[in-house]
Amino acid sequence: MTLVDSRIVLPAIAITSMILFTEAAADATQAQTSTPQSTTANGYQPRWWKEAIVYQVYPRSFKDSNGDGIGDLKGITSKLDYIEGLGANVIWLSPHYDSPNADNGYDIRNYRKVMAEFGTMADFDELLKGIKQRHMKLILDLVVNHSSDEHAWFVESRKSKDNPYRDYYIWRPANAAHEPNNWVSFFSGSAWKLDPATKEYYLHLFAEKQPDLNWDNPSVRQEVYDLMKFWLDKGVDGFRMDVIPFISKRERLPDLPPAYLTRPQYFYAMGPHLHEYLQEMNREVLSKYDVMTVGEAFGVTLEQTPTLVDERRNELNMIFNFDVVRLNRDGRKWRNWNLPEMKAVYTTQDKALDVHSWNTIFLSNHDNPRVVSTFGDDSPGFRVPSAKLLATMLLTLKGTPFIYQGDELGMTNYPFTHIEEFDDIEVKNAWKAEVLTGKVKADDYIANLRKTSRDHSRTPMQWDSSSNGGFTTAANPWLAVNPNYKDINARQELADPNSIYNYFSKMAKLREKTPALVYGDYEDLDPQNMKIFLYTRTLGTDKYLVVLNFSEDNISYTLPGGLKAGQLQISNLGTKEQNTAALKLKGWEARVYKQ
Numbered sequence: 046m047t048l049v050d051s052r053i054v055l056p057a058i059a060i061t062s063m064i065l066f067t068e069a070a071a072d073a074t075q076a077q078t079s080t081p082q083s084t085t086a087n088g089y090q091p092r093w094w095k096e097a098i099v100y101q102v103y104p105r106s107f108k109d110s111n112g113d114g115i116g117d118l119k120g121i122t123s124k125l126d127y128i129e130g131l132g133a134n135v136i137w138l139s140p141h142y143d144s145p146n147a148d149n150g151y152d153i154r155n156y157r158k159v160m161a162e163f164g165t166m167a168d169f170d171e172l173l174k175g176i177k178q179r180h181m182k183l184i185l186d187l188v189v190n191h192s193s194d195e196h197a198w199f200v201e202s203r204k205s206k207d208n209p210y211r212d213y214y215i216w217r218p219a220n221a222a223h224e225p226n227n228w229v230s231f232f233s234g235s236a237w238k239l240d241p242a243t244k245e246y247y248l249h250l251f252a253e254k255q256p257d258l259n260w261d262n263p264s265v266r267q268e269v270y271d272l273m274k275f276w277l278d279k280g281v282d283g284f285r286m287d288v289i290p291f292i293s294k295r296e297r298l299p300d301l302p303p304a305y306l307t308r309p310q311y312f313y314a315m316g317p318h319l320h321e322y323l324q325e326m327n328r329e330v331l332s333k334y335d336v337m338t339v340g341e342a343f344g345v346t347l348e349q350t351p352t353l354v355d356e357r358r359n360e361l362n363m364i365f366n367f368d369v370v371r372l373n374r375d376g377r378k379w380r381n382w383n384l385p386e387m388k389a390v391y392t393t394q395d396k397a398l399d400v401h402s403w404n405t406i407f408l409s410n411h412d413n414p415r416v417v418s419t420f421g422d423d424s425p426g427f428r429v430p431s432a433k434l435l436a437t438m439l440l441t442l443k444g445t446p447f448i449y450q451g452d453e454l455g456m457t458n459y460p461f462t463h464i465e466e467f468d469d470i471e472v473k474n475a476w477k478a479e480v481l482t483g484k485v486k487a488d489d490y491i492a493n494l495r496k497t498s499r500d501h502s503r504t505p506m507q508w509d510s511s512s513n514g515g516f517t518t519a520a521n522p523w524l525a526v527n528p529n530y531k532d533i534n535a536r537q538e539l540a541d542p543n544s545i546y547n548y549f550s551k552m553a554k555l556r557e558k559t560p561a562l563v564y565g566d567y568e569d570l571d572p573q574n575m576k577i578f579l580y581t582r583t584l585g586t587d588k589y590l591v592v593l594n595f596s597e598d599n600i601s602y603t604l605p606g607g608l609k610a611g612q613l614q615i616s617n618l619g620t621k622e623q624n625t626a627a628l629k630l631k632g633w634e635a636r637v638y639k640q
C-alpha cells in the first residue's frame with residue numbers, strides 16, 4: 046500500500062479485509078454483513094480502528110541507533126519487524142517533536158520539527174515508509190493543551206501585553222500579590238507562574254515550562270488544525286490526544302472547590318466549549334481523512350464518555366478512561382485493588398457505551414508502572430503466566446487494545462531505592478514540595494514510588510543480554526536499564542516458543558480471525574468472584590468464553606449456570622481440559638474456549 050493510497054477514504058470493511066484481517070476473518074465478517082456499509086450482527090459499524098491492535102512506542106527508551114544513550118527514530122525503524130511479529134498493526138508514537146524535554150517531549154517547542162536527539166524529518170519519513178510497507182499504521186501524539194515555554198508563540202507572548210501572540214496563552218494580572226486562583230499543577234505547587242517581563246501570571250496545569258494554550262482564541266485553534274494537517278498530509282493515520290478534555294477552561298477560572306484539590310482533573314476537564322472545539326476540529330481536519338483518534342480522557346467520568354465518542358456527534362473515536370489503570374491509586378498513593386472492583390469498572394464501561402460508541406482497553410502506558418508488576422505477579426514463579434493472562438484479557442475484552450512497549454516481554458518495575466535514580470519531573474517536583482518540606486518521609490515517598498512511578502515504564506527496552514540490554518552501545522543510557530535484562534529480553538523470548546512475546550502473537554492472531562472477540566457483546570458471568578474473571582463475548586451465534594485465574598492458587602472451579610467450557614482455543618499453561626463444566630485451574634491460568 047502506498048502513501049497515496051492511504052489518503053483515499055474507503056469503506057471500513059474494504060480497509061478491514063485489505064489491511065487488518067486475515068482472509069478467513071474477513072470472510073467471517075462479511076458473512077455477517079450483507080453489504081460493505083452494513084453493521085455486525087449486534088449493530089456495530091465495522092471500522093479498521095476498532096479491529097486494530099495498537100503498540101505504544103516511547104521513543105526515548107525504545108532503541109538507540111547511534112550510541113548516544115537515547116532512543117531514536119532510526120532505532121524504531123530497525124525494530125518494525127519485531128512490532129509486526131507481535132501482531133500489532135498500529136503504532137502510537139509518543140512525542141517525537143522538537144522539545145527542550147522538561148517533560149520528555151510533552152513540552153513541544155516546534156510542532157513541525159523532529160527532536161534533534163531522535164533524528165531528522167528524513168528519518169521520520171523513513172519510519173513511516175517502513176510502517177506502510179508492512180501495512181501497518183502510525184498515530185502521533187498530539188500535545189496541544191500546552192506547548193513548551195520555548196515555543197516561538199510563547200517567546201512572543203511573554204514579551205509584552207500587546208504582543209500579537211499575547212492571547213495565545215492564558216495571562217492574568219498580578220493583583221494583591223497572590224495567584225489568580227487556587228488551581229494546582231499536576232507537577233506540584235500552583236498552576237500559575239508570575240512572569241517577570243510583564244508582571245502577569247500565566248497558567249500551566251503541568252510544569253512551568255508547559256504553558257496552557259488559550260483555545261478560546263480562534264487563531265490558536267487554526268494553528269492546531271494546520272499542524273494536524275501537516276502530519277496527516279505526510280500520511281499518518283491519526284492521533285492520540287494528550288489531556289484533550291482540558292483544552293476548554295471554565296468561564297472566569299473559578300477556584301477549585303476543596304473536594305477537587307486532590308483530584309483537580311475532574312474540575313479542569315470537560316470545559317464549556319470542549320464539544321464545540323472538537324466538532325470544529327472534526328469538521329476542519331479529521332473528517333477529511335480516514336484516521337483514528339483517541340483522547341487521553343484524564344478527568345472524564347464514564348457518564349460523560351459517550352458525549353465525546355458517540356459517532357453521531359463527530360468528536361473523537363475513542364478515549365482512554367483511567368478507572369482501571371488507577372484502581373490501585375488514591376491520589377498519588379498506592380492502594381490495594383481487588384478483582385471485583387476491576388470487573389465492576391469493565392461492566393460499567395460496557396453499559397455506558399452503546400453501539401454508537403467504542404472503547405479502549407489498556408493496562409499501562411508511559412505514565413504508569415509495569416503491567417505485570419501492577420496487575421499480575423512479577424515473582425519468578427508467576428511472572429510469565431500472569432503476563433500471559435493479562436495479554437489474554439487485553440486482547441479479549443471489548444475495545445481497541447493498546448499495549449505498551451516491553452509489556453510483551455513481561456518487563457517489570459525497576460528496583461528504585463534513591464531519589465537520584467529518577468528522571469521524572471513529577472517525582473522531582475513532588476520530592477521538593479513534600480519530602481524536602483518535611484510533609485512526607487523520604488523512605489515512605491520512595492516506597493510508594495517503587496509501586497507507582499512513571500519511570501518504571503520508561504526504563505529502556507531490553508533487547509538482549511549484552512550490556513545495557515542491547516538498548517544502546519553507550520556506557521550510560523539516559524535512564525538505567527532494569528538489572529534483570531539478562532533474564533528478561535527480546536532475543537531470548539523470540540527464540541522461545543513458550544515466551545510471553547510468542548503467546549501475545551498467537552493471541553493476536555486468534556483475535557484477528559475472530560470477529561466475536563472484537564465486536565461481540567461482553568458479559569461478566571461471575572462478578573463477585575475474588576479470584577476468577579469469567580466472561581463471554583458473543584456475536585450472532587458465535588460465543589467465546591474467557592477464564593482467567595487472577596491468583597496464585599490452584600482452583601477447582603465449576604462453571605456457573607450449567608455452562609460447559611467448549612472447545613479450547615488457547616491457554617497459557619498448556620491445559621488439555623475442554624468440553625467440561627469442572628475446571629482445574631492453576632495459578633494465573635488463562636484460557637479461551639469456543640462455546
Ligand code: TEU
Pocket residue numbers: 148151152188231251287288341343411412471
Ligand atoms: O498525562 C496526563 C496526566 O495528567 C497524567 O497521566 C499525569 O501525567 C500524571 O500521571 C498524574 O499523576 C499526559 C502525558 O501522558 C504525560 O506523560 C504528560 O506528562 C502530561 O500529559 C503533560 O503533557
Ligand code: CA
Pocket residue numbers: 109110111112113114115116117162
Ligand atoms: Ca540515539
